[in-house]
Amino acid sequence: MSATLPAASDADVMNGAEIVLRALKDQGVEVIFGYPGGAVLPIYDAIFQQNAIRHVLVRHEQAAVHAAEGYARSTGKVGCVLVTSGPGATNAVTGLVDALLDSIPIVCLTGQVPTHLIGNDAFQEADTTGITRPATKHNYLVKRMEDLAPTVHDAFHIARSGRPGPVVIDLPKDILIAKGRYTPAPTAPHRSYRPQTEPSVESIREAVALLKGARRPMVYTGGGIINAGPEASELLTRFVRETGFPITNTLMGLGSYPASDPQFLGMLGMHGTFEANLAMHGCDVLLNIGARFDDRVTGRLNAFCPGAKKIHADIDPSNINKNVAVDVPIVGDAAAVLRALSEAWKADERPQDREALAAWWRQIDAWRETRCLRYEQAGSVIKPQHAVRRLYELTLETGRDTFITTEVGQHQMWAAQYFGFEKPNRWMTSGGLGTMGYGLPAASGVQVAHPDALVIDIAGEASILMNIQEMGTLAQYRLPVKVFILNNEYMGMVRQWQELLHGGRYSESYSDALPDFVKLAESFHAKGLRATKADELDDVIREMIAHPGPVIADIAVDPKENVFPMIPSGAAHNEMILGPGQQGGVAGVTDEGKVLV
16 A cells, blocks of 8 residues: 555544545545435534534535546545445446546445445345446445555545546445544655656656647647646747747647637637648647547548657556657656756757748638637527537636536537637536536536636536536525526437438437426426527526526527538548638638648
8 A cells, every 4th residue: 555654543543434535635525425325324413413524415426526626627636525335336427537537536425235245146235346437537345444444545546646536435334433543644755656746857858859840739628737736828828929839729728829829720629610620630740749639530540640740748558659650759747847847948950841831821711711610690599509609708708717618419519519618617518428418416526626716607508417416415505506598409419410410310419308397497496587689698697697696598599500611520620610611611721731722
């Protein structure tokens, strides 16, 4: 387990539940998101008898993990979850996988039957460590009192270090009741888990040599920049401006570079911008920092950046050369990598090819003329793009710090495309797993962490119903989260794929029995609002923002609208489908960077 520690005094003798809470406090935990049950009642009893750690009662264990994700993603801290044995633990699995794929630091405490009953099919018993092994970065089953506190300390170190992720600690009830000595957190480095954070000098030198010689460079960054802390975003911004290179973000990386900056090309990937995707396809040197070459970004692998030398910086060495073979691998923390790149760039006396870079920008600016995100708001039917854009513009008018969460579907992509993010940690969404029902509980976690901020869940009418019970959590804790539903009466992304790829056969994608969201909001002690016409939209948004408590705003949008641009599954970056009337609908670029229309 952990490094050698000083001996505990008699005053450090307490029961297992108290040891757990003491360890959580020493790890800086301020809030636990959880749901009680028989196996964890000793911990809940200990929570009742202290005031150092706050507990937020969710309505479902999946929501507890999503709330902790929102808390973690918006603060940079480790989120903490507490659930009971059996169904409590299994209900949490979706959230754990979500956190694993999006690299969110979570420690989830699960109850377990007493050690002597493990394997006996006891009431509410499940093989939690077996079930969660592929769903977590690491997991533990504590069977000895002397391992309890060291295990908690280890779990937090593993969750927050290297590539962050979820860690489960399975706690048998007899361990929580028994008496033992508390073991303080170790001060020495962990004996076995020490991720490499500083990049090698040689890899940085090779990367800078490629970048200095680039004629069509491209910078592509992901959620690793966010996870590395605010300094990483500041270093990224300075480096990109210093080099003059174009930059794009993944869905998880939005906010790591200011969206309003002229060097930012927008999001890339399946629903990324025309200019970002074509610049990726046509670049000759690609610098990837903190992204894992996800399939929604790369498209068809054998056509991904076909003429480019590739540099990949990631703190997780297993990500490098996993999906895409690269020319220069760099293992290290994103902030450390950017710091080293910037210093090496300044020290390298080789001149940039400024003429080639200027020509590359002229090509990119020509692609920008396509205006791939343009839309027309005409008539009374509300376009979803317009709804998100007006939400963004009206939140700017307030001057408040604004945090956005989303559910999953078309509304998620429109939020990514039309809501500008200038700072990191303001955008919380389910990227890797694509978990419907993520946004509302995540928003509750964000609001707990930032009580004075404006927190908005941009939702779809189908996805919001996945965890709608969390409106009860908002009511109980007076969390003024705003739920902004783009209601098109369909599972929109499913309908879009059925329209474009399955001959318009809309199999089971229409919602024929939706609730009255205004009345639903009122039943949860919240305010309900509705806009059905374009001229009602601004007033509804302003009223939603101004209301001091939780709000559901039901925005009826065009049910036929699709998300464009779109790279169909299995296609390349230069095989995009554009929106109606945009250059004939399909556009591309050659390997030399020339436009195909």
